[in-house]
Amino acid sequence: MPEAEFVRRLKAGDDSAAEELVREHSGWMLSLARRYVIDNALAEDCVQEAFLNAFRSIERFEGRSKLKSWLHRIVLNEALKTIHSRRRWDERPIEDLLPEFDKFDCRVEGLWPEIASPIEILEGNQIRVLVTEKINELPTKYRIVLLLRDIEEMSTAETAALLKITEGTVKVRLHRARSALRVLLRPVIGAETEP
């Protein structure tokens, strides 16, 4: 069925279209919300609220974007709202994970383990899970920027607008998040590549 026709049924309050929407989109929406709020129950709350928002505002959906893109933005906003309202304060300071320099501004750093390619490493499902876990260990404000920029592939300007911070802050947080993740991933990759 063409999307325009499906949207018309949703606007008309068609129950079967509503059910179809929930069944078709819940999977990726839950997965998206879980990436941000981490907790499964919170992710379900976010997605439920996102669907209710979508049903309430479907009248205003003009079809300028795909329905999925529209839902994506709604669930993302819900997840960010949840994070802001439940900010965790027991996080590890990111400074512990940032590069160190000596008094001559020279880098003091252990070497990166030799690996064939990240893709080969990711062939093991266990590593995929570990990478996700390591991303989840980042302090929230850095993790969110990393997810928006590197996973959602939003631009610096879009990320700044969504989070209501400056583009400069987005760049600094992204750089710190990547640097910290690099430190967190090093032992994982090292352990995985040992003969």
Place this chain on the structure above:
Amino acid sequence: MTDARLRLSRALKWAMMRYIPLMITCRDFDALLHDYVEGSLTAGLRRRIQIHCMFCRECSDYLLGYQQTIKLEKTVPVDDGDVPESFVQAVLSARRA
């Protein structure tokens, strides 16, 4: 690497940073890294990063790890996963409420 060799290697690097034209410090390198990876540095600054990498094993290695970290995070799958029927029913009944 022994402590003595490590100290010698750092002293050499420090001397290179001071006397090689266009050389930047590791701290400056770090400050430019985000824009370098994003491809938004000017040609001149990009050249400085490349020159620094030629002489600094730590930063060259750091850049490799940084780029591989980005590749690793980007390939983490966005799986759909199973949706519990109870969740679907909860959404639909909340809609009707």
